[in-house]
Amino acid sequence: MISFLSLGLVGIVAIALPITFSTPAVGALQVRVSPTNPKLGDTIAVAIEQQPGTTGSTPTIKLQDKTYPAFEIAPNRFRAMLPTTPLEQPGVRRFQVIAGDQVRNMAVKVGNRSFPIQRINLPPGKSGISATQYELDRVAAFKKLVTPQKYWNGAFARPNKGRISAIYGVRRYYNGKFAKDYYHRGVDYAGGVGSPVVAPASGRVALVGTVSQGFRIHGNIVGIDHGQGVTSAFLHLSRIDVKEGDMVKPGQVIGAVGATGAVTGPHLHWGLYVHGEAVDPVPWREQGFN
Structure with a gap:
């Protein structure tokens, strides 16, 4: 989770303007x-x-x-x-x-938003884990993808049927120490080991990583490029059912929930990224961006 939870202070945006098009001078944008x-x-x-x-x-x-x-x-x-x-x-x-x-x-x-605080106690052997350079490089390259083609269509689906155990934006203490400049960059689903993980939207599988390759923090991971700077990452998998380059559709099984990497127990972490920054997946599921 840590590198996908890596820092990324972006001074971006919001808007308090009407949803209808403005009417500037003729010829203007x-x-x-x-x-x-x-x-x-x-x-x-x-x-x-x-x-x-x-x-x-x-x-x-x-x-x-x-x-x-x-x-x-x-x-x-x-x-x-x-x-x-x-x-x-x-x-x-x-x-x-x-x-x-x-x-x-x-x-x-x-607008401002209040995010809850959570305390995490990593078991012995987990708290001292650090990412490998290979892991960091692969994740960083994946997050930079800006494919011109738009693969997704409509609202995103839920990637697992398990209950949500951690929402987006949570601030955390790890083993009693506050993680400065950290926020939970995704949504956790407490599905049982082996329960299916499905693609929430269409896209191209652009990252497959395993513990044996050095993905010590993320564990077994699948990354989907949805196009136009939008990507999804699925962490801690027990099984991976796709390979890099595969095109996937909404609802297609891409792997199974596990407890690989830096975790306290079995769950799926789904991170949704826009131009490399982790955003709240909930609006993408409830309203979508067509």
């Missing part, structure tokens, strides 16, 4: 943002429309020192996905939408 009242941990969708006949390039979003790509979703219409995390401060931010020589300056607001 039109922009809408959803949700209308985002909070820390939410994914922000920025929809951009260029006037028909307008000559321009594919838009990008510039926020502080980061640039996020937009992808075409219909003729003259584009969308960028921006992550927010519990490590940010709530409040107003400003970003630019840029398409060729057209620029729109936007003001955005991210």
Whole structure:
């Protein structure tokens, strides 16, 4: 869990603007943002429309020192996905939408959110485990994927039927010591060992790692690239049923719940990432981003 729980302070976004397109001067970019009242941990969708006949390039979003790509979703219409995390401060931010020589300056607001605190006692032999360099490198490369194609469609499904034992954003003490700059980067499902883990959405299997290869923290892991900077990681598996390069569909079994890696007991950890930052999977399951 630790490297997928690795730090990633991103100064990103939110929006307090209407969901309908704004009406700037003729020829200007039109922009809408959803949700209308985002909070820390939410994914922000920025929809951009260029006037028909307008000559321009594919838009990008510039926020502080980061640039996020937009992808075409219909003729003259584009969308960028921006992550927010519990490590940010709530409040107003400003970003630019840029398409060729057209620029729109936007003001955005991210609301505050309270995250619970959890105390974890790792058993002997688990608390001193550290990730291997190979593990860290593979995970880092996976999180950087930004595939232009969008594989998913609609809301994401639940990856396991077990009860949720830890929600997104939880702050933690490990063996009595507060984990500074840490938050739980996913949702844990307390499924029994061997219970199926399914793909929550379509995508390409871009990472398969095992304990025998050096995945000491994550344990046996499967990573799915859903496209356009959106990825899912499934940790601590007892069994892996896919290989890198496989295309998977929603509900397809990709492995089974286990207790491999740095864990206190059997469970599935599902982490959902947008441009490398762990976001709350719940809105992706309940509302989705088409």
